[in-house]
Amino acid sequence: MTEEYPTLRVSLDRGVANVVIDNPPVNVLDVQLMTDVLKFLKKVRQDSSVRVIVFSSADPEFFIPHVDMTLIDEPTAFDELALEAPEGLNVFQAFGEAVRHQPQVTIVKLAGIARGGGAEFVTAADMTFASKEKARLAQVEVLMGITPGGGATQYLGQRLGRNRALEILLGGDPVDAETAERYGWINRALPADELDAFVDRLARNIAALPDGVIGAAKAAVPAVDLDGGFTCEHQAWAGLFALPAAEKLIRGGLERGAHTREGELRLEDLLRDLWEELKGQPNG
Amino acid sequence: MTEEYPTLRVSLDRGVANVVIDNPPVNVLDVQLMTDVLKFLKKVRQDSSVRVIVFSSADPEFFIPHVDMTLIDEPTAFDELALEAPEGLNVFQAFGEAVRHQPQVTIVKLAGIARGGGAEFVTAADMTFASKEKARLAQVEVLMGITPGGGATQYLGQRLGRNRALEILLGGDPVDAETAERYGWINRALPADELDAFVDRLARNIAALPDGVIGAAKAAVPAVDLDGGFTCEHQAWAGLFALPAAEKLIRGGLERGAHTREGELRLEDLLRDLWEELKGQPNG
Amino acid sequence: MTEEYPTLRVSLDRGVANVVIDNPPVNVLDVQLMTDVLKFLKKVRQDSSVRVIVFSSADPEFFIPHVDMTLIDEPTAFDELALEAPEGLNVFQAFGEAVRHQPQVTIVKLAGIARGGGAEFVTAADMTFASKEKARLAQVEVLMGITPGGGATQYLGQRLGRNRALEILLGGDPVDAETAERYGWINRALPADELDAFVDRLARNIAALPDGVIGAAKAAVPAVDLDGGFTCEHQAWAGLFALPAAEKLIRGGLERGAHTREGELRLEDLLRDLWEELKGQPNG
Numbered sequence: 001m002t003e004e005y006p007t008l009r010v011s012l013d014r015g016v017a018n019v020v021i022d023n024p025p026v027n028v029l030d031v032q033l034m035t036d037v038l039k040f041l042k043k044v045r046q047d048s049s050v051r052v053i054v055f056s057s058a059d060p061e062f063f064i065p066h067v068d069m070t071l072i073d074e075p076t077a078f079d080e081l082a083l084e085a086p087e088g089l090n091v092f093q094a095f096g097e098a099v100r101h102q103p104q105v106t107i108v109k110l111a112g113i114a115r116g117g118g119a120e121f122v123t124a125a126d127m128t129f130a131s132k133e134k135a136r137l138a139q140v141e142v143l144m145g146i147t148p149g150g151g152a153t154q155y156l157g158q159r160l161g162r163n164r165a166l167e168i169l170l171g172g173d174p175v176d177a178e179t180a181e182r183y184g185w186i187n188r189a190l191p192a193d194e195l196d197a198f199v200d201r202l203a204r205n206i207a208a209l210p211d212g213v214i215g216a217a218k219a220a221v222p223a224v225d226l227d228g229g230f231t232c233e234h235q236a237w238a239g240l241f242a243l244p245a246a247e248k249l250i251r252g253g254l255e256r257g258a259h260t261r262e263g264e265l266r267l268e269d270l271l272r273d274l275w276e277e278l279k280g281q282p283n284g
Numbered sequence: 285m286t287e288e289y290p291t292l293r294v295s296l297d298r299g300v301a302n303v304v305i306d307n308p309p310v311n312v313l314d315v316q317l318m319t320d321v322l323k324f325l326k327k328v329r330q331d332s333s334v335r336v337i338v339f340s341s342a343d344p345e346f347f348i349p350h351v352d353m354t355l356i357d358e359p360t361a362f363d364e365l366a367l368e369a370p371e372g373l374n375v376f377q378a379f380g381e382a383v384r385h386q387p388q389v390t391i392v393k394l395a396g397i398a399r400g401g402g403a404e405f406v407t408a409a410d411m412t413f414a415s416k417e418k419a420r421l422a423q424v425e426v427l428m429g430i431t432p433g434g435g436a437t438q439y440l441g442q443r444l445g446r447n448r449a450l451e452i453l454l455g456g457d458p459v460d461a462e463t464a465e466r467y468g469w470i471n472r473a474l475p476a477d478e479l480d481a482f483v484d485r486l487a488r489n490i491a492a493l494p495d496g497v498i499g500a501a502k503a504a505v506p507a508v509d510l511d512g513g514f515t516c517e518h519q520a521w522a523g524l525f526a527l528p529a530a531e532k533l534i535r536g537g538l539e540r541g542a543h544t545r546e547g548e549l550r551l552e553d554l555l556r557d558l559w560e561e562l563k564g565q566p567n568g
Numbered sequence: 569m570t571e572e573y574p575t576l577r578v579s580l581d582r583g584v585a586n587v588v589i590d591n592p593p594v595n596v597l598d599v600q601l602m603t604d605v606l607k608f609l610k611k612v613r614q615d616s617s618v619r620v621i622v623f624s625s626a627d628p629e630f631f632i633p634h635v636d637m638t639l640i641d642e643p644t645a646f647d648e649l650a651l652e653a654p655e656g657l658n659v660f661q662a663f664g665e666a667v668r669h670q671p672q673v674t675i676v677k678l679a680g681i682a683r684g685g686g687a688e689f690v691t692a693a694d695m696t697f698a699s700k701e702k703a704r705l706a707q708v709e710v711l712m713g714i715t716p717g718g719g720a721t722q723y724l725g726q727r728l729g730r731n732r733a734l735e736i737l738l739g740g741d742p743v744d745a746e747t748a749e750r751y752g753w754i755n756r757a758l759p760a761d762e763l764d765a766f767v768d769r770l771a772r773n774i775a776a777l778p779d780g781v782i783g784a785a786k787a788a789v790p791a792v793d794l795d796g797g798f799t800c801e802h803q804a805w806a807g808l809f810a811l812p813a814a815e816k817l818i819r820g821g822l823e824r825g826a827h828t829r830e831g832e833l834r835l836e837d838l839l840r841d842l843w844e845e846l847k848g849q850p851n852g
Binding site: 389409410411412443465466468470471472486489490492493494495496497498500501502503504505506507508 | 710713714715716721722724725729730731732733734735737738739740741747750752797800801804805807808811813814817840843844847
């Protein structure tokens, strides 16, 4: 299947589709990766031989670090994806909602950094299991002068409680897997060397259930309707994205090393330092 | 009071009713146990001398392992209970809702295994405190080819968040008390040797409160209305229960040792092994 | 600014207002403290130079132990504050809601005891970080013969789940910071010697965000509307406050040492002992 999806490695084993995200250098959520994931989800939607989808990363350090920041200079890059977005959802929200409403059971196996749109992907999945030693989750958008625009405000507000959602959304700091577990963001934090075996066993067990069981369970615990909130989220995001601060932070961030391994490993500091400098300038 | 309730040992001390479930060999939730619990709840409903009800088990290994699986061969056994179920609720949902809407404070002291309908009972109670060493909670229904039909999908969906609810409902694995606490399923996990003293003190303190306080607190934090969800849950459950897989798993499970101590202690493996064999058969 | 607020010490540094509650001997939430906090919140509401408000206590043992119990003998003391309460809210609910709806980010740094109306204040703030060693949270109202009347039933019912909310509301016992974190009541429990640095860094980082980001995030995750529940809470509280038990417990509690340091450090025992005696009296 892999030739179909330039950024994914897909394999199917006894009802479990293992989808490994492989979009070097750091798995940025760009148009190609979004296109590939959506294409895959759509293709298997009606395929009863696929019962569980496990997403993981080919990169030991990064799951998805955030949405492609070059969007700032190519605002039309996502236009094709936007054509397929359901009424009332922007292209990033539509991406999360496609994951959240997939009929199969979706599981994220998280062993690296997931930030911004990558963290939204994680949260949209049905379940997430994360490495205690290596996983990090963050909504880093505020450090780019914006708020999340792909579902995080609604997903986290609903799942974490407003107190913790605001801390994550406004603090911008990464949390480790044990904190994410305590906050209810993910299902569980597991020792790195147990993560594969735990997720594999769970996925296989679920895939082996009698016909109809997965659908019945997902129907009995439907995804909460968040439509009103998405409009509010989009307005907040779009309003900020149009301001000079966001432009300077995103373009400046790219110049300073975002999208490179070194830059991404210290992205929070990189953006905070940049903002300190920008604020000090006459027209900052 | 005990003669009234063949499966319960009831004692009252300073406003606290201690209800010990004693339905050998393993405390299966059968017609008699359901009848006794409902009869007890109804009897004390208007009794202002009973303020707190603490449920525990006479069996050190089992609280309630699940609903009586012989239901598969005696579908009319629950007919009498069904006559008393409120409009829109099946007999198992009506059981949970009777617990959840009891005017007294209901507390489960959990020191053994509670699965399926037994776990639904636990979740329906106002509070649960569980032994770190001995308590286990599971929704094991999927291993019988069905989804829960007595409230678990709604209770867990509402209390745990969809990510953890789906893990519990579809994974079918038991979780220990510390995991159940982290997931918000129960109030607290406590060391086994502190459980009795903790619950006794709390129950006694609540029972000693001035008149009207318990009712005021419960009125100010009403049980969430889940009626729409119960219909959805029932349809999912009933649709699967009518399929051959459920019949084979439940009847086959009984033949392999369910309802016996040995079988119940390894029920998950017993059912998974059975399903592997059934799937391997020509008409499996 | 301090002369304006007899019970507060206010300082502003780079967008962070540090508000230290200083109302000796034990920081009781009396008319003056409520008035000062409301006056401060109103004053800075439109002040864009204030972005984050951090509340802490000048008293190492007490944040706010509860509402002024002498209210029992001065029922008109709060009349002036009541005039400013929004339609449908009593004066204590209006206080919590003023905190909860403040446009700035509100953070409580908790290193002592917060009970009753003090705990409601904590819960109404956007975020709370608490000392593992020193913080304690409790809704102690039931030990005074009443249920909370300033938002706790609604805030906790919504945030903690009904099982844990009822435990806190009816048990009346203090919980430590780690339990409060596990219950989702607060954001995090931190070692006492890390608390200041953690909160200061977070507050400063949030205050340094580009214009509009805080408002956008708070708009995208709005405070849940709890208006129906406030009416229910008020009725429960007011009904109990009018009964002889509450009067005896509150007045008797004051006679036994409430509002003094020694009495407040053992308030739960003091009130339980008093109630045991009152119940033993002919007209108790």
